[in-house]
Amino acid sequence: MAFFIWRDSFNIGIEEIDQQHRKFMEMLNECYEAVSFAKTTTINHELVNKLKAYVSMHFDYEIDMLKNTGYIETEQQLKQHKYFESRISELESSLLHVNAESLITVFSFLRDWFLNHILENDRKYVSFVNQAAKIGTK
Numbered sequence: 001m002a003f004f005i006w007r008d009s010f011n012i013g014i015e016e017i018d019q020q021h022r023k024f025m026e027m028l029n030e031c032y033e034a035v036s037f038a039k040t041t042t043i044n045h046e047l048v049n050k051l052k053a054y055v056s057m058h059f060d061y062e063i064d065m066l067k068n069t070g071y072i073e074t075e076q077q078l079k080q081h082k083y084f085e086s087r088i089s090e091l092e093s094s095l096l097h098v099n100a101e102s103l104i105t106v107f108s109f110l111r112d113w114f115l116n117h118i119l120e121n122d123r124k125y126v127s128f129v130n131q132a133a134k135i136g137t138k
């Protein structure tokens with residue numbers, strides 16, 4: 001069974017953001033495959049660093065966009081993003097030295113958290129951002 005398959009219903013309707021969300025999930029898939037197919041018990045630093053760099057780029061992009069529109073829950077978004085990044089950092093040391101089974105658990109946690117955040121929280125700002133964009137172009 002595939003670790004993660006993107007569905008259209010995961011799109012929130014802001015193209016650049018959807019592409020970034022999708023790309024992050026692809027990167028998680030890559031990490032998962034590296035572990036499960038190569039049957040390795042360690043994952044290389046490069047993959048983890050790429051994942052961290054990408055998610056931090058996405059979070060910065062999203063927060064900038066929300067700040068520019070004056071979105072009311074920007075602070076909450078920021079807190080949730082920080083939590084996720086701290087979990088990745090915390091998990092990073094274990095990511096590099098545990099058995100394949102624990103790695104899968106870690107990846108599953110990252111996948112579930114990220115998807116849940118998209119569907120529950122990111123989705124909430126869409127109408128606000130679209131509205132702000134409309135006002136901005138008037």
Ligand SMILES: [Fe+2]
Nearest residue numbers: 062077117122
């Ligand atoms: Fe977010």
Ligand SMILES: [Fe+2]
Nearest residue numbers: 021062118122
């Ligand atoms: Fe996001």
